[in-house]
Amino acid sequence: MAATSACLSQQLAGVRAAGNMRRGAGNALRLLRAASSRSAATSAKTTCSVQQLESGVCVVTGASRGIGRAIALELGAAGCKVAVNYAGSKDKAEEVAHLIEQSGGEAITIGANMGKLEDIERLFKEVTDKWGTVDVLCNNAGITRDTLMMRMKPEQWQEVIDVNLTGVFYATQAATKIMAKKRKGRVINIASVVGLVGNAGQANYAATKGGVIALTKTVAREFSGRGITANSIAPGFIASDMTAAIDKKYEEMILSSIPLGRYGQPEEVAGLVRFLGLDPAAAYITGQTFAIDGGMTMC
Structure with a gap:
């Protein structure tokens, strides 16, 4: 009898435990559904906010040729309003603008x-006078004044610093003032793998590109609360007039250092700019540096 009673008690305890588990599971399911509902609502708001960036106003510096040209054309093909900046190549810049208008x-x-x-x-006054705002800034303009450190003159150092780093700072400062008011915007800075690993004969250039990467991270931290993201792209050897002029014997050495065995194309950089600048899926990416170098700098 005692054994039977003990057995019955165990069965009752099991029933109560199962009931508790079912109630617990039910509660957990209700909590999960509520959380899912809140998450969906938040996600919908976030996606809606981010999608407003698509087909927005974009400023691309150094956009008359090379990587900058490809970026401007890519953003224009996405239906954006693009400010094509140039320093001296007016005809080439106007050609880029014409192609953008042809693409819609x-x-x-x-x-x-x-x-x-x-x-x-x-520059930013002209953009805001024309279109009223800035949604995406791509700091691409850059120059080189290559020589070994021991031979580098003060003006060679300073000129590269002024354009490649100080200019990025002032352009970003101007753009984020506009973006912060509406609490949305995206900044993409074109750095270089030289800013990651250095390069003989490019102390000035490497210093600016390493500085751009660090500056990008600071912008990402300072403006995250304003809905602004900031990321940098570090291209490796990208096909250009410069790479076309490389002596064949040096070209073989360069290509052997690239796992993919080829130069990158400007359009491959432009595609990443479009993603980071316009795609809703990039809304949670900030403070990052993306190397587009065929695997050259992989660890």
Whole structure:
């Protein structure tokens, strides 16, 4: 009898435990459903907010040729309004603007030296006078004055610093003032793998590109609360007039150092800019550096 009673008690305890488990599971399911509902609502709001960036106003510096040209054309093909900045190649910039308009976008050309604060301020004034805002800034303009450190003259150092780093700072400062008011915007800075690993004969250039990467992370931290993301792209050897002029014997050495065994294409950089600048899926990416180098700098 005692054994029977003990057995019955165990069965009752099991029933109660099962009931508790079912109630617990039910509660957990209700909580999960509530959380899912809140998450969906939040996600919908976030996606809606981010999608408003698509087909927005984009400023691309150094956009008359090379990587900058490809970026401007890519954003224009996405239906954006693109400010095509140039320093000296007016005809090439106007050609880019014409191609953007043919693809369904809008474009204006603005001549401005990105090493001069007054030019940068005028650039953003012209953009806002025309379109009222800035949604995406791509800092692409850059120059080189290569030579070994022991031979580098002060003006060779300073000129590269002024355009490649100080200009990026002032352009970003101007753009984020506009973006912060509406609490949305995206900044993409074109750095270089040289900013990650250095390069003999490019102390000035490497310093600016490493500085751009660090600056990008700071912008990402300072403006995250304002709905602004900031990321940098570090291209490796990208097909250009410069790579076309490389002696064949040196080209073989360069290509052997690239796992993919080829130069990158400007359009491959432009595709990542489009994603980071316009795609809702990039809304949670900030403060990152993306190397587009065929695997050259992989660890």
